[in-house]
Amino acid sequence: MPQPQQLAKAEFVELIGGSNGQPASEGKTVPVQFNPQSLKLNFSNQWSGGDQPQGSSPQFVGTSTTKLSMELWFDVTLPIPDAMPDPGGDVRRMTQQVAYFMTVQNPNDPNQQARVPPKVRFRWGSFVFNGTMESMDETVELFSNDGVPLRASVSVNLSKHDLAFEFNQQQRGGSTPGIAGTTPLSLAKAGDSLQQMAARAGISNWQGVARANGITNPRQLQPGALINLSVSVSS
Missing domain, CATH: 3.10.350.10 (LysM domain)
Incomplete structure (x- = not known):
């Protein structure tokens, strides 16, 4: 009897290093509790000129950013995936994991360029987006009788420079390769x-x-x- 296909779970992965043509290594991984219902991508280009009547045609200057936005839900009253740490009844302990990618991890590093939030990869099946977490908005939707947050929605926005499409090639059997399967x-x-x-x-x-x-x-x-x-x- 065939085994039911396992649902691919979305996750955020910390990217470490990566220079001189070498791929970054993966660090901390934060899975979501529920996959997002949709993903919104925004691509923008920069143009100059062409705003005057009978003027010259607009000139392509370059890309500004590519942005990815999504809404996630976290709820401690529902089953918690094994890959997620025990929130102890407070949903903020779950959303705090996502906020890791908004936080400077080396605030005391003498190198100012190192005092930045980590780079992040959002990965969901064959969908891959590498960039930085630009913003995170959290709304607590449900409280216990004691005032403990139980459910929260989190709106996340990621961004990166340049227009880049990346695909995580799926292998047979549903396994997902790492960085080597990414085509930027x-x-x-x-x-x-x-x-x-x-x-x-x-x-x-x-x-x-x-x-x-x-x-x-x-x-x-x-x-x-x-x-x-x-x-x-x-x-």
């Missing part, structure tokens, strides 16, 4: 060269990236071109 595509801005884009991503082998993407003129990229910076072909 970066958007070329006006005036960008491939060498500049690779440098921003911490990649030195821009020639190999050009060969892998079939780019014949890496000095003059077409604005808006989607480029996979995670692949390269050696000479």
